[in-house]
Amino acid sequence: MCGIAAYIGQKEAAPIVLEAIKKLEYRGYDSCGIVTLNDSLTCKKGTGKIEDVDKQVNFLSLRGNVGMGHTRWATHGEPSDRNAHPHFSCDNNIAIVHNGIIENSEELKTILVKSGHNFRSETDTEVVVHLIEELINEGNSMEEAFVKTLKLIEGAFAIVAMNKNEPNKLYAVKQSSPLVLGIGENEIFIASDVLPIQPYTNKVVYLQDEDFVVITKDNYEIKNLSKIKVNREVTILNENLEEISKGNFEHFMLKEIYEQPETIKRAFRGRIDKDNAKFGGLNISNEQLKKIKRIVLTGCGTSWHACLVGGSYFQEISKIAAQVEYASEFRYKNPVLGEDDLLIVLSQSGETADSIAAIQEAKSKNVKTIGLVNVVGSSIARMVDGGIYLHAGHEIGVASTKTFTSHLTALYLLSIYLGRINGNLSKEKAKEMLNDLEKLPEKINEVFSSVDEIKKIASKYFKSKNALYLGRHYNFPVALEGALKLKEISYIHAEGYPAAEMKHGPIALIDENMPVIVIAPEDRLYSKVMSNIQEVKSRKGKVIVVTTDATKNGFDEVILIPKVSEFLMPIISVIPVQLLAYYIAKERGCDIDKPRNLAKSVTVE
Numbered sequence: 001m002c003g004i005a006a007y008i009g010q011k012e013a014a015p016i017v018l019e020a021i022k023k024l025e026y027r028g029y030d031s032c033g034i035v036t037l038n039d040s041l042t043c044k045k046g047t048g049k050i051e052d053v054d055k056q057v058n059f060l061s062l063r064g065n066v067g068m069g070h071t072r073w074a075t076h077g078e079p080s081d082r083n084a085h086p087h088f089s090c091d092n093n094i095a096i097v098h099n100g101i102i103e104n105s106e107e108l109k110t111i112l113v114k115s116g117h118n119f120r121s122e123t124d125t126e127v128v129v130h131l132i133e134e135l136i137n138e139g140n141s142m143e144e145a146f147v148k149t150l151k152l153i154e155g156a157f158a159i160v161a162m163n164k165n166e167p168n169k170l171y172a173v174k175q176s177s178p179l180v181l182g183i184g185e186n187e188i189f190i191a192s193d194v195l196p197i198q199p200y201t202n203k204v205v206y207l208q209d210e211d212f213v214v215i216t217k218d219n220y221e222i223k224n225l226s227k228i229k230v231n232r233e234v235t236i237l238n239e240n241l242e243e244i245s246k247g248n249f250e251h252f253m254l255k256e257i258y259e260q261p262e263t264i265k266r267a268f269r270g271r272i273d274k275d276n277a278k279f280g281g282l283n284i285s286n287e288q289l290k291k292i293k294r295i296v297l298t299g300c301g302t303s304w305h306a307c308l309v310g311g312s313y314f315q316e317i318s319k320i321a322a323q324v325e326y327a328s329e330f331r332y333k334n335p336v337l338g339e340d341d342l343l344i345v346l347s348q349s350g351e352t353a354d355s356i357a358a359i360q361e362a363k364s365k366n367v368k369t370i371g372l373v374n375v376v377g378s379s380i381a382r383m384v385d386g387g388i389y390l391h392a393g394h395e396i397g398v399a400s401t402k403t404f405t406s407h408l409t410a411l412y413l414l415s416i417y418l419g420r421i422n423g424n425l426s427k428e429k430a431k432e433m434l435n436d437l438e439k440l441p442e443k444i445n446e447v448f449s450s451v452d453e454i455k456k457i458a459s460k461y462f463k464s465k466n467a468l469y470l471g472r473h474y475n476f477p478v479a480l481e482g483a484l485k486l487k488e489i490s491y492i493h494a495e496g497y498p499a500a501e502m503k504h505g506p507i508a509l510i511d512e513n514m515p516v517i518v519i520a521p522e523d524r525l526y527s528k529v530m531s532n533i534q535e536v537k538s539r540k541g542k543v544i545v546v547t548t549d550a551t552k553n554g555f556d557e558v559i560l561i562p563k564v565s566e567f568l569m570p571i572i573s574v575i576p577v578q579l580l581a582y583y584i585a586k587e588r589g590c591d592i593d594k595p596r597n598l599a600k601s602v603t604v605e
């Protein structure tokens with residue numbers, strides 16, 4: 001993970017780099033640092049979030065028109081000042097920032113230590129800067145030394161380097177971790193994604209694997225590792241500059257929860273055509289799509305939960321067999337894949353390393369791939385055969401909320417589309433389902449009227465040590481999602497279970513201290529879920545029911561949600577569990593937008 005950013009131009013670098021790494025803080029916030037060049041390399045760094053470190057070190061006191069910065073999610077070495085990037089050569093003439101993992105760092109370190117290099121951190125990164133130094137000492141130029149170093153290191157990396165003796169240059173390389181150039185007038189920006197670049201220029205170059213770039217303020221030259229020049233297209237960003245602010249909300253997460261009526265609209269806007277869905281970027285012909293016999297859905301975390309709902313959509317709506325796989329497990333199973341299969345990858349960031357690896361696995365077996373991605377121009381968006389953008393806008397809260405419901409919206413539309421083209425879904429049914437979808441944003445607004453009830457429940461249960469979430473069929477992934485939200489932002493241990501599975505083990509946990517959140521809309525499984533609730537009640541568990549049934553009493557707490565079709569219910573029922581997690585975390589005084597140990601974009605395996 002980690003975010004890296006750099007600037008070379010005519011302005012002061014530190015304020016630009018500081019703003020840039022703040023925008024990349026979603027990628028990790030264990031430590032941060034900035035280096036600028038002004039006669040010599042001057043660096044400030046520290047442990048913790050950027051705002052706090054800045055108060056201690058005053059990043060803006062750094063001078064110079066060339067600089068780079070880093071915000072870290074620790075892999076090798078604990079979060080500490082000494083492990084914070086940038087890292088330096090022994091003579092302090094070379095500095096680097098790195099996102100990724102150097103897999104053979106230990107063996108390289110052993111060799112370098114024997115050659116007399118003095119390591120100051122426990123990071124895998126530091127070997128890179130010492131290797132460059134070693135190769136320069138052997139008589140190589142900075143460029144030669146960097147390229148030779150890249151041939152010695154293994155793993156995933158986006159690296160930016162600067163050398164005091166070449167004050168007008170930055171060097172950058174990309175291998176498996178993302179890196180983007182922003183091309184301005186007499187200035188060039190480098191960052192892990194376009195977010196920090198957008199305020200300055202809409203001209204960006206997405207670097208590709210093995211791209212090595214030498215950058216001056218008014219030029220950049222991209223070569224491959226064999227030193228052959230390569231041309232990369234300049235992309236003009238046409239995305240409106242969206243203001244990243246919390247508005248009147250206390251946290252981004254809350255704002256993003258409340259954005260959902262709008263973000264769902266954005267996921268379906270322009271994609272409804274009377275009795276079918278329509279898409280601009282699938283890039284796979286209807287003839288090919290008709291032949292699909294099995295859909296494999298994959299993703300991580302919340303995106304994986306959305307895959308579970310999607311799998312049921314494809315089975316029930318399009319009548320296509322569907323299989324859901326954790327992206328992190330998929331490639332290690334030697335999956336049997338053939339030309340009748342389609343891989344659908346879900347990702348908010350479009351940068352999740354395991355999801356990228358799943359696509360590579362499918363591609364190696366000639367399987368077509370579709371990405372449902374939020375971040376425009378991200379790695380996944382660029383590597384899949386076709387895609388559907390969620391258009392949910394930036395999701396800043398580390399815990400995903402709005403992109404879960406956008407993913408479900410896009411999956412619902414895609415399952416309608418596939419059902420229509422393979423003849424398994426009638427025009428009438430498709431039309432009815434699309435009408436239902438168009439009414440959904442209003443229904444979500446109705447859920448928000450339960451917020452006072454949710455706050456009350458949060459204030460009653462926030463001291464709980466554990467929680468159980470139950471749901472069936474379409475609401476089982478919501479149970480998983482509710483448990484994940486609670487765990488990650490409030491640090492309360494929680495588990496999601498299919499309601500009927502509870503009696504096969506977890507029921508042993510139930511006592512008067514165990515809140516059990518049951519997602520129980522009045523659908524075809526309602527009476528069965530009611531029986532499961534009785535099983536909890538008889539063991540003195542505290543039952544919090546999310547239901548459409550206004551007449552029900554006898555539960556400890558009820559959160560009412562509006563009635564919608566069974567297919568759309570998870571888009572509604574997830575909202576109370578998002579809010580519940582939010583208000584419980586708030587009661588506990590947690591750092592909601594930046595929960596401990598997490599990062600929004602998981603770019604390591």
Ligand code: F6R
Nearest residue numbers: 301302303347348349352399400
């Ligand atoms: C949980 C959460 C994570 C992500 C996961 C995948 O709230 O945000 O579980 O869902 O890391 O990330 P993307 O969707 O960016 O591939």
